[in-house]
Amino acid sequence: MANYYSDIPELKYHLENPMMKRIVELKERDFRDKDEFDYAPVDYADAMDSYDKTLEIVGDITANVIAPNAEGVDAEGPHHHDGRVDYASGTVENLDAMVKAGMNGMTMPRKYNGLNFPITPYTMCAEVVAAADAGFGNIWSLQDCIETLYEFGDEDQHSRFIPRVCAGETMSMDLTEPDAGSDLQSVMLKATFDEANNCWRLNGVKRFITNGDADIHLVLARSEEGTKDGRGLSMFIYDKRDGGVDVRRIENKMGIHGSPTCELVYKNAKAELCGSRKLGLIKYVMALMNGARLGIAAQSVGLSQAAYNEALAYAKDRKQFGKEIINFPAVYDMLATMKAKLDAGRALLYQTSRYVDIYKALDDIARERKLTPEERAEQKKYAKLADSFTPLAKGMNSEYANQNAYDSIQVHGGSGFMLEYACQRIYRDARITSIYEGTTQLQTVAAIRYVTNGAYIATIREFEAVPTAPEFEGYMTRIKEMANKFDACTNAVKEMNNQELHDFVARRLMEMAADTIMCHLLLQDATRRPDLFAKSLDVYVNYAEAEVEKHFNFIRKFTPDQLVNYRQVEAVAAAE
Amino acid sequence: MGLKIIVLAKQVPDTRNVGPDAMTPEGTVNRSALPAIFNPEDLNALEQALRLKDANPGSTVTVITMGPPRAAEVIRESLYRGADGGYLLTDRAFAGADTLATSYALATAIRKIGVPDVILGGRQAIDGDTAQVGPQVAQKLGLPQVTYVEEILKCADGKMTVKRHIDGGVETVEAPLPLVLTVNGSAAPCRPRNAKLVMKYKRAMVPMEMPAEGLAYADDYEKKPYLTLGQLTTADVDADLAQCGLSGSPTKVKAVQNIVFKAKESKVLTAADADVEGLIQELLANHTIG
Numbered sequence: 063m064a065n066y067y068s069d070i071p072e073l074k075y076h077l078e079n080p081m082m083k084r085i086v087e088l089k090e091r092d093f094r095d096k097d098e099f100d101y102a103p104v105d106y107a108d109a110m111d112s113y114d115k116t117l118e119i120v121g122d123i124t125a126n127v128i129a130p131n132a133e134g135v136d137a138e139g140p141h142h143h144d145g146r147v148d149y150a151s152g153t154v155e156n157l158d159a160m161v162k163a164g165m166n167g168m169t170m171p172r173k174y175n176g177l178n179f180p181i182t183p184y185t186m187c188a189e190v191v192a193a194a195d196a197g198f199g200n201i202w203s204l205q206d207c208i209e210t211l212y213e214f215g216d217e218d219q220h221s222r223f224i225p226r227v228c229a230g231e232t233m234s235m236d237l238t239e240p241d242a243g244s245d246l247q248s249v250m251l252k253a254t255f256d257e258a259n260n261c262w263r264l265n266g267v268k269r270f271i272t273n274g275d276a277d278i279h280l281v282l283a284r285s286e287e288g289t290k291d292g293r294g295l296s297m298f299i300y301d302k303r304d305g306g307v308d309v310r311r312i313e314n315k316m317g318i319h320g321s322p323t324c325e326l327v328y329k330n331a332k333a334e335l336c337g338s339r340k341l342g343l344i345k346y347v348m349a350l351m352n353g354a355r356l357g358i359a360a361q362s363v364g365l366s367q368a369a370y371n372e373a374l375a376y377a378k379d380r381k382q383f384g385k386e387i388i389n390f391p392a393v394y395d396m397l398a399t400m401k402a403k404l405d406a407g408r409a410l411l412y413q414t415s416r417y418v419d420i421y422k423a424l425d426d427i428a429r430e431r432k433l434t435p436e437e438r439a440e441q442k443k444y445a446k447l448a449d450s451f452t453p454l455a456k457g458m459n460s461e462y463a464n465q466n467a468y469d470s471i472q473v474h475g476g477s478g479f480m481l482e483y484a485c486q487r488i489y490r491d492a493r494i495t496s497i498y499e500g501t502t503q504l505q506t507v508a509a510i511r512y513v514t515n516g517a518y519i520a521t522i523r524e525f526e527a528v529p530t531a532p533e534f535e536g537y538m539t540r541i542k543e544m545a546n547k548f549d550a551c552t553n554a555v556k557e558m559n560n561q562e563l564h565d566f567v568a569r570r571l572m573e574m575a576a577d578t579i580m581c582h583l584l585l586q587d588a589t590r591r592p593d594l595f596a597k598s599l600d601v602y603v604n605y606a607e608a609e610v611e612k613h614f615n616f617i618r619k620f621t622p623d624q625l626v627n628y629r630q631v632e633a634v635a636a637a638e
Numbered sequence: 639m640g641l642k643i644i645v646l647a648k649q650v651p652d653t654r655n656v657g658p659d660a661m662t663p664e665g666t667v668n669r670s671a672l673p674a675i676f677n678p679e680d681l682n683a684l685e686q687a688l689r690l691k692d693a694n695p696g697s698t699v700t701v702i703t704m705g706p707p708r709a710a711e712v713i714r715e716s717l718y719r720g721a722d723g724g725y726l727l728t729d730r731a732f733a734g735a736d737t738l739a740t741s742y743a744l745a746t747a748i749r750k751i752g753v754p755d756v757i758l759g760g761r762q763a764i765d766g767d768t769a770q771v772g773p774q775v776a777q778k779l780g781l782p783q784v785t786y787v788e789e790i791l792k793c794a795d796g797k798m799t800v801k802r803h804i805d806g807g808v809e810t811v812e813a814p815l816p817l818v819l820t821v822n823g824s825a826a827p828c829r830p831r832n833a834k835l836v837m838k839y840k841r842a843m844v845p846m847e848m849p850a851e852g853l854a855y856a857d858d859y860e861k862k863p864y865l866t867l868g869q870l871t872t873a874d875v876d877a878d879l880a881q882c883g884l885s886g887s888p889t890k891v892k893a894v895q896n897i898v899f900k901a902k903e904s905k906v907l908t909a910a911d912a913d914v915e916g917l918i919q920e921l922l923a924n925h926t927i928g
Binding site for chain 2: 100101102103104108111112115116119122123127159162163164165168177
């Protein structure tokens with residue numbers, strides 16, 4: 063029977079990465095749960111086996127429930143009535159299967175009925191689910207909002223909300239408003255303290271809220287009257303059981319139809335503060351968004367895989383000029399490049415998730431006891447790596463998902479333009495990935511600081527010391543040359559000392575860093591498993607090297623006086 | 639009050655995906671070429687059992703299967719979905735059983751364990767396609783039976799209301815407990831494995847599966863009794879050996895033949911309406927469709 067996990071050996075390869083040893087150690091803490099919970103692992107091998115078996119269940123549900131429902135969900139979409147949302151019938155079935163399989167609150171501690179999984183296997187589940195239905199992936203993956211409630215909520219909130227999420231209640235993060243999209247500092251939803259009832263009250267409107275009729279919402283709202291910036295915002299928990307928030311409408315979208323995108327009206331809705339006042343945006347939403355960005359990176363990889371699968375199957379089957387079109391160089395070039403981007407992007411995704419795992423597990427340990435100086439150093443190192451890799455993983459994978467979806471249709475030719483084929487749904491679904499949870503342009507803003515402060519080049523130089531299989535040493539030489547060009551461009555841009563030019567070429571610099579990093583990761587993967595990755599290594603290095611060269615040429619020849627030819631209007635002074 | 643529920647399940651070769659090497663040159667099933675799976679309609683039966691359990695707190699679901707030690711996989715798969723325990727009937731003397739000897743063995747084991755309130759099984763297994771075992775078990779235990787069950791509508795006051803899938807429609811019947819139900823493939827599909835239950839039971843084994851020495855996680859089996867699954871031999875259930883296995887099986891396979899379709903004549907049809915209409919009339923006339 064088809065299985066979206068075990069049919070893709072690359073996933074199991076990434077699950078078995080050597081860093082998992084440390085991650086399991088930190089997450090399971092001497093396997094202390096083993097006598098208290100019958101499902102807790104007793105040792106490392108046992109924990110890894112449990113992740114593998116759980117992924118197999120998700121792969122099975124995805125292949126046999128979610129995938130067959132995907133077309134129907136896309137056509138039906140959610141329904142809106144009396145301020146509430148009903149999911150499409152297929153979505154209800156999907157969610158029911160995932161809840162019965164126990165796939166909710168996966169990363170939460172066992173004392174709240176969670177599975178205590180690291181982020182990495184959870185992220186793999188998110189990728190697998192998204193490959194079949196990216197829209198359903200949103201509803202299910204929003205469970206990772208609970209991470210933020212766990213990190214910043216108090217114990218009473220933990221015991222009230224986490225078990226509900228583990229039992230299958232859904233979540234949403236209510237951030238965006240009509241006038242606050244990328245610029246969340248402008249959020250105006252008003253939070254006032256109701257002295258009489260000793261609770262907060264929310265009033266206002268949120269827009270574009272994914273799964274907006276969720277059971278438990280995390281809401282960004284302005285608690286400090288008279289403030290205008292991010293420092294006046296706090297994070298609140300709204301419980302649908304208390305009422306006060308209605309869905310005014312569901313957006314009619316281009317893709318991810320299964321995922322209801324809602325406009326919400328808060329009418330004196332009762333809410334409780336999560337964490338401390340004024341830290342809503344600057345601390346909690348940043349954490350929330352980092353988790354969500356990893357989720358979108360996973361969704362993007364799932365879509366890339368789906369796009370590749372559809373194209374490959376079609377190209378093997380379709381005959382023109384007397385042979386299957388997969389035999390034509392023009393077609394297999396597209397397919398090989400799709401696979402290479404998929405493998406490179408996936409390597410980046412799970413490298414990032416492992417960095418997140420280590421620092422988050424150490425953060426969690428720090429809530430129980432004081433970390434040793436070595437642990438503190440480790441936490442700092444991995445937090446920085448996670449912060450620097452997350453925008454690359456989200457930015458690059460969402461762009462690759464779009465590119466692969468585009469090429470998937472191209473391989474299908476005219477048939478791909480017809481609505482009968484899945485590639486058109488994948489194309490529509492992929493389109494949002496480079497927009498929500500921060501556009502690629504905003505991922506660039508997050509990433510560029512690690513270009514200029516040398517974080518990426520330092521990581522790349524460390525990768526250059528990782529041993530390589532002798533037959534792949536030629537690649538190492540080429541990748542080192544790519545790094546040199548990236549470094550040269552970075553220095554050249556810095557020396558220009560021109561902020562506008564710096565912002566203008568930021569995307570190119572970020573891509574140079576990401577291309578080089580992904581080459582290294584594929585080189586490491588191919589060294590361990592040449593059978594799985596040697597081809598993609600070759601194809602990707604060819605591709606990335608040309609990309610780096612292209613950016614190198616552009617940046618090297620670019621001068622600030624050319625900016626005027628790009629500007630579409632006269633320069634305006636920066637907004638206050 | 640909770641119900642005692644027994645599910646009869648069988649491990650079968652997956653005959654749904656038959657390749658060219660599915661049969662040996664001798665005409666027997668090549669078991670190594672066909673993966674062993676949980677008989678599909680037994681999964682439908684398990685789901686009905688688990689729904690009864692969900693609706694009647696305090697109920698227990700016990701799975702009984704007969705086969706070689708590896709058939710214990712069927713019990714584990716049931717535990718992963720919410721069953722409470724299971725027994726493997728395994729003994730060389732059980733081997734080679736036809737439906738009569740199988741139902742004898744199952745009925746004998748059920749008597750030994752204790753006749754429950756409800757016994758469920760799939761309508762039929764995909765290897766033999768006889769649909770005889772469920773009814774024969776009911777007969778041997780002297781219990782009423784409802785076949786082709788699609789849904790259990792109600793279970794209260796010692797009675798059960800059941801929807802049956804029959805030719806051309808559905809029939810709703812009521813029957814007293816204890817009773818035997820055989821469940822149709824059109825019933826609700828079985829729920830997925832549950833992650834926590836998989837983690838809990840993944841090392842559950844019948845004693846015969848456990849290696850003589852060097853059992854991995856050996857101390858687990860002492861601390862966690864639920865990891866040792868029930869195993870019953872002919873002696874354990876006081877079976878009459880003459881009625882077990884080959885000696886208890888009057889059915890003899892005389893010959894196995896491959897069916898080869900050979901077109902004797904062919905007709906070329908065009909896409910014209912008249913040809914299509916003619917084909918539809920012909921298919922209606924010979925009851926292929928309609």
